[in-house]
Amino acid sequence: MLSLEEGTLAVKTARRVIEEYVRTNKMPNVELPEAFKDLSGVFVTLKQDGDLRGCIGYPYPDLPLSKALADAAVQAATQDPRFPRVRSAELDRISVEVTVLSEPEPLKVKPVDRPGHLVIGRDGIIVERGLYRGLLLPQVPVEQGWGPEEYLEYGCLKAGLSPDAWVDDVTKVYTFQGQIFQETSPKGEVVEEKIDTALDRCEVRK
Structure with missing residues (x-):
């Protein structure tokens, strides 16, 4: 800090x-x-x-x-x-x-449970699948008024993936502060x- x-x-x-x-x-x-x-x-x-x-x-x-x-x-x-x-x-x-x-850490929960383990206003996210990767800073969902699912969807879009890619096991999600x-x-x-x-x-x- x-x-x-x-x-x-x-x-x-x-x-x-x-x-x-x-x-x-x-x-x-x-x-x-x-x-x-x-x-x-x-x-x-x-x-x-x-x-x-x-x-x-x-x-x-x-x-x-x-x-x-x-x-x-x-x-x-x-x-x-x-x-x-x-x-x-x-x-x-x-x-x-x-x-x-x-330092980013993997979100170690089932994909369907990912929204419930994100804290808007605290967590930034990295969505990664193969060579595709997208990052959103913690302040972004606050500024945009997104809930956890929207946050993940936009993280997927930032990575060049379909917005629902976060529900797949092959898509990795990391959080950071x-x-x-x-x-x-x-x-x-x-x-x-x-x-x-x-x-x-x-x-x-x-």
Whole structure:
């Protein structure tokens, strides 16, 4: 777990990396404290006027957090296939969010019981079948108002599978948790987002 001070540093570092890379096409040198040397999964999310502008990251703890953070920041700004590359003129309108992930663990229940073992607002999911894989961060079903079954269906779609693939034994589902730090406005104060608080503001469809 990162402290708020460390989470603030993570967000500010992601922003600095993005701004320098977008303007110069060069990766800046990143030096961070000891806590960032641990292996960790991380995602960087960019939003513009409240809408998604890019989101890429590493689901598994294969890299030190400092490197994964910097790489994810650049990729979210320049390599998300859903969006054009971020331009320098946009930087002052983009808010940065960093989600630090726990290690994914398999959901060891019968496929039909999977919805009952997901906690909306706590669990992120990875749906995997052969070479197909899709990941949704814990905050996504809260923001979209999904219940557990819808969450699994959209996880399957993200993986390029049919929406009911989660009921098959050959489809694997993993869960993880995330610690979210985000700017309250572009270049603004950084806060730790409590997903259960966000859940209170959303209507979750059953």
